[in-house]
Amino acid sequence: MNAKLYHIGFGRDDFGETPPSIALLSGDPERAKLIAHSYLHSVRLLSENRGLNSYAGLLPNGRSLLCATSGMGASSTSIVVHELVQVGIRLIIRVGSCGSIREHVAVGSTVITSAALCRQGAANDIAPIEYPAAADPFVTVALAHAANTLNVKYHVGITASVDTFYEGQERTQSVQRPLLRYLRGITEEYRSLNILNYEMESGTLLKMASVYGFRAGCVCGVVAQRTVKEDIVLAEKNTAIDNAIQIAIKAAEQWEEPYQ
């Protein structure tokens, strides 16, 4: 029986002869599609259920890869990740976009998350709030090594992974009312804690990886510079995301299990 998982819309048997154990996970379904069609051959659409588009294909070295969609935020990510583990995925690399909160982390560059400050409700259903959201060290090194090889600008460090794009990332310009007291000044506080960037999925993904026993890492293209303004820098968005994709693809292609 080929049990299709309820949300992702496919099951193990849909992989055929070459089941992937590695997934690149994007918030945006169009990014999953772009990665599959730009970097893989023998690409197959597995499902488009609820916008959680998934594609399977082969890297140039013949390794099987899944390109999947998390949707935005921790709740959707937790569902997708749970189901990806059930279909046999053992390594998940989030390929995302993010906003820098540091002057030296420029738009167009990338951030490889070593660990996340996880301010996400969904993660509290998976592990206690104090539980670390740490990236797999071998995956993190593989991503940094890939970025070096490609000569793509990258930073390795701590990411603030939060539930909201506007309030939780202290965006005030779009809402004509004050933020909650605990959020006012939070970006400055994070800066002083050496946090590099904001995004919305890595904290929950990384906690799930440690709890469920799979490997995970995260690389994001920087599309906003919060030391300058709140808006996304559209002119640099594609470059930033392409850089993150290239890093993730190279890391996936070169990945070797450090121990069994």
Ligand SMILES: O=P(O)(O)O[C@H]1O[C@H](CO)[C@@H](O)[C@H]1O
């Ligand atoms: O570009 P993705 O992967 O969706 O990531 C970032 O972009 C979305 C917000 O614009 C959030 O999902 C955030 O984490």
Ligand SMILES: O=c1cc[nH]c(=O)[nH]1
């Ligand atoms: O500023 C940003 C940009 C992308 N994604 C986020 O979560 N924040």
